[in-house]
Amino acid sequence: MGNLSTPISVQKLQKALRAKAKAEVGYRFYALYDKISRDHILAHASAQCRSNKGAPGVDEQNFADIEDYGVERWRAELALSLRKETYRPDPIRRVYTAVLLRRWLRGKHKTRRKREGAYHDPELHECFGLVRLASLAAARRG
Known part of the structure; x- marks a missing residue:
């Protein structure tokens, strides 16, 4: 510091x-x-x-x-x-990765790591509109 x-x-x-x-x-x-x-x-x-x-x-x-x-x-x-107590901070920046969303969904739906309860990346990307980090990096470069 x-x-x-x-x-x-x-x-x-x-x-x-x-x-x-x-x-x-x-x-x-x-x-x-x-x-x-x-x-x-x-x-x-x-x-x-x-x-x-x-x-x-x-x-x-x-x-x-x-x-x-x-x-x-x-x-x-x-x-x-x-x-005046009118200050309202903006919400924090939060980066949601597929791993964090998968953990959250497992907790919400009380599922374990098993095939029928698994959330695959394509489903997460489609449901939540996630951008793949590799494609994002490529877009920034090009």
């Missing part, structure tokens, strides 16, 4: 949250929006992502886009949406 040291104010918050979680195992943290919307917390989080060469998320927004928009403006809008 580079030579990025955690500021003392962030360390204090981490320590307090860790102590509360250890002291009361079943405790639910409902009001963290006010804590993570602080400017120094958001500044440190974005610096960590930058030093870690963070890839664009599901919204395809990268650091160059943020710099074009204005880092301070972007951070202020993010903090405001966190404080």
Whole structure:
């Protein structure tokens, strides 16, 4: 992650949250929006992502886009949406492979590894519209 040291104010918050979680195992943290919307917390989080060469998320927004928009403006809008509790993160990027789908279908239909209950790749590709990785790689090259 580079030579990025955690500021003392962030360390204090981490320590307090860790102590509360250890002291009361079943405790639910409902009001963290006010804590993570602080400017120094958001500044440190974005610096960590930058030093870690963070890839664009599901919204395809990268650091160059943020710099074009204005880092301070972007951070202020993010903090405001966190404080108002209107921020809704996009769902995570998830890659479904035939193996994962096969496992999910076996669990859903309670089937074991047997011929009559097997889900073959052509069925998975047809039902779920999967793209074969080999054909996808060939399409990108050509």
